[in-house]
Amino acid sequence: MAGVRVLVGTRKGAFVLSSDGTRRSWEVSGPHFGGWEIYHVKGSPADPNRLYASQHRGWSGQVVQRSDDGGASWRPVGNKFSYAGAPGTHQWYDGTPHPWEFERVWHFEPSLDDPDTVYAGVEDAGLFRSADGGENWEELSGLRGHDTGSAWQPGGGGMCLHTIILDPATPGRMFTAISAAGAFRSDDAGQTWRPINRGLHSQGIPDEDAEVGHCVHRIAMHPSRPSVLYMQKHWDVLRSDDAGESWQEISGDLPTDFGFPIDVHAHEPETVYVVPITSDELHYPPDGQLRVYRSRTAGDEWEPLAKGLPQQNCYVNVLRDAMAVDSLEECGVYFGTTGGQVYGSADGGDSWAPIVTNLPAVLSVEVQTLP
Amino acid sequence: MIRVVLPSHLRRLASIDGEVKLEVAGAVTQRSVLDALEAAYPMLRGTIRDHDTKRRRAFMRFFACEEDLSHEDMDAPLPDRVATGAEPYLIVGAMAGG
Numbered sequence: 485m486a487g488v489r490v491l492v493g494t495r496k497g498a499f500v501l502s503s504d505g506t507r508r509s510w511e512v513s514g515p516h517f518g519g520w521e522i523y524h525v526k527g528s529p530a531d532p533n534r535l536y537a538s539q540h541r542g543w544s545g546q547v548v549q550r551s552d553d554g555g556a557s558w559r560p561v562g563n564k565f566s567y568a569g570a571p572g573t574h575q576w577y578d579g580t581p582h583p584w585e586f587e588r589v590w591h592f593e594p595s596l597d598d599p600d601t602v603y604a605g606v607e608d609a610g611l612f613r614s615a616d617g618g619e620n621w622e623e624l625s626g627l628r629g630h631d632t633g634s635a636w637q638p639g640g641g642g643m644c645l646h647t648i649i650l651d652p653a654t655p656g657r658m659f660t661a662i663s664a665a666g667a668f669r670s671d672d673a674g675q676t677w678r679p680i681n682r683g684l685h686s687q688g689i690p691d692e693d694a695e696v697g698h699c700v701h702r703i704a705m706h707p708s709r710p711s712v713l714y715m716q717k718h719w720d721v722l723r724s725d726d727a728g729e730s731w732q733e734i735s736g737d738l739p740t741d742f743g744f745p746i747d748v749h750a751h752e753p754e755t756v757y758v759v760p761i762t763s764d765e766l767h768y769p770p771d772g773q774l775r776v777y778r779s780r781t782a783g784d785e786w787e788p789l790a791k792g793l794p795q796q797n798c799y800v801n802v803l804r805d806a807m808a809v810d811s812l813e814e815c816g817v818y819f820g821t822t823g824g825q826v827y828g829s830a831d832g833g834d835s836w837a838p839i840v841t842n843l844p845a846v847l848s849v850e851v852q853t854l855p
Numbered sequence: 856m857i858r859v860v861l862p863s864h865l866r867r868l869a870s871i872d873g874e875v876k877l878e879v880a881g882a883v884t885q886r887s888v889l890d891a892l893e894a895a896y897p898m899l900r901g902t903i904r905d906h907d908t909k910r911r912r913a914f915m916r917f918f919a920c921e922e923d924l925s926h927e928d929m930d931a932p933l934p935d936r937v938a939t940g941a942e943p944y945l946i947v948g949a950m951a952g953g
Contacts, residue, residue, distance in 0.1 A: 519864055543914045543948040544865060544902035560868065560898040564906045 488810045489554065489852040490818055491535065492826055493522035496844035498537055500555045507816055507830040510839050516558065517549065524805055524848045526592045527554075531599035532852050536618060538589035538604075546588055548604075550618050561618035565589070565606055568625035574608065575637035584608045584628065591805060591848075593648035603674075605645035609636060609662040611674060624674040627660065632679060632696040639663030639699045639718070640764075646804055647703045651710045651727075659713065659728065664699035667715065669728050680728030684717060701744045702804040706753035712782070714756050716746040716804070721758055723783050734783025739770050745807035749832060750815040754782040757809075757817060757833060759802040768799035776819070778833050792836035793827065800825070805848035812853055820846025857888055858943035865903070865946070869896040874943060883938040885917060886929040903946060914952035918945040 490501040497515025516522075520539045528534040533554045539547040546565065549558045565586045576582035587607040595601035600617040603624075610628045612621040627645075636643060644663055651657035656673040659680075666681040679695050689697040699718035706712065715722040715731065721741050722731040735741035740760045749755035756779045762770050769775060774793045777786040800823035810816035817833050820826045824843035829836045859875040866872070877891045886909070893900045904911050909929070911917070917924045919937045936942040 518867075541864065541952075543862070543912070543952040544868075545912060547868060547898070547902065563901045566907065 486812060487854045488812065488816060489527075489532075489854060490808070490826065490828070490839070491525035491527065491555070491848075491850040491852070492820055492840075492843065492846060493525050493537070493805075493848035494820075494824070494844040494846050495521055498522040498525050498539075499840070499843060501826065501839050505812055507812075507828060512840055513555065516555070517547075520547070521588075522847065523588060524591050524850070525555075526594060526850045527852045528594040528599040528602075530595065530597050532854055534594070534599040534617075536592040536594060536602055538592060540588040546586070548589065548618050562614070562620050565604070565610075565612055565621050566623070567610060567628065568623040569629075572629075573634055574643060575635060577638055579637075581634070584610070586610075587642060590644045590646045591648055593650060596650055596652055603648050603650075603658075605648050605660065607642045607644040608638075609643045609645040609665060611645055611648070611660060613674065626670070626675050627668060627677045630668070630677055630679070632665070635696055636662060636665035637697065647700070649703060649705050649713075651705075652707045653710045657710075657727070659703060659705070661700040661703050661715075663701065664718075665696045666698040667700050667703060667713075667728055680724075681731070682729065683722065683724075683731030683733075685720070686718065688718075702746050704746045704748050704756070706748040709753045712753065714746050714748060714783070716743050716758055718742065718764060721746065721783065734779070736779070736784035736786055738777055738786050739788075743802075744804040745802055745819065747807045747809055747817070749817075750809050750811040752780070752815075755780050755832070756783060757807065758786075759807070759819065761801060767801045772796055772798050774798040774800065774821075776817070776833055776836075789829075789833045789836070791834065792829075792838075803847055805850075806846050808849050808851040810851045810853045816851065818849050818851055820849045822846065856940045857883060857891070857937065858940050859888065859892055860943045860945045861899075862946065862948040864948065865899060868902065869898050871896070876940075882930075883933050884930050885924060885927070885933065885944075888933065888944055889929075914949040916947045916949050918947055919943070 486505040492499040497518040499514035502511045523538040525537040535551040537549040571584035573581035591605040593603045604612040611624045647661035649659040668677045686698045702716045711727040713724040776789040800821035807819040817829045822845040826839045857877045
């Protein structure tokens, strides 16, 4: 019987939540790497037993863990992330130049067809690639070396490359997003890049519609329509229908368009999920009510999904990499909170139930649909 | 035989139970001890000092014989009691880093 494996990264370890296709009862494994920040855990689409985990802590920096048996066992692989050439500078919080310094891996994106090839988005913003299962890492420096690199600046979480999307239809096309620089596209497998931020407007930068400087929080794509991208920006939810060439706002009737994650239903390319957060100052849901909002019209028209979610005194946040969908016949949707809850819906968001309730603050949620 | 004590998070990372015992060829210095440690446990590379510059990570400290050696010359000989194995070389996570 088909099943799902939810990979949860938290401030103090990783957890693996497993269930069969009914998604009613769950087996919880963990903490793995207890005491370490686990920014992200993700499985290879080409081999679901191959997992990569980003393990970090202030004392000892970055470690990369790899599993070849679906998370039953792990081993550390390469953790040397050296920027290519002279690193140069980006903008610091106060607008002064600051040298690029590697801090941590925010996001792993395994190749669609090779388990040994994996991309890593890092802080300070850069893109690395390994072709040997994570043993060695090489920077794809065309991104950081873009003419605008010296103007990029950190968002509240640091200057992180947090989103990597591989286009399944156009060979060599990939997308990345950086806080606070914006979205970028490559059409040559990551060798060269260009900003794709036309249509974005951001307060907090001198030129509101500048080529770069936007705090993009997350981008999502449905694999059947790779030219359609959805974006949750610092403020504003947007859509591009032309692979990022231009963006239009689709916030519509959302109660607030600030938030972090955004994701797309596995079988309905126009069904999109966001978690509205009150504001950039108040990182918790409006009125203490945790609600996912769903649009079935590719944006603009949104409905609140509250059944099974706390509707009073709830002041958690849902971070940018902490939402995922499975691809079972009835699409499952999952998200984790800074309060340590992971919620799941086995009916596309109509109703929710907690899977676990007292984990450390959740940094990331991914899900694997297993045969 | 040099004795090295690691903080618990690195013992777990390297699957080490208790102290590490190392043979160090030549002069026993902080650098030669760390070189031997990383050769024996490659997964510790980058977690105590930088891969390339070998600079100590800010939140890691080096103690021995009740002295803080964190800012000493990495090529200076370690105390005889460390070189003979009477005292361990302590790699410690700074109080502020936990």
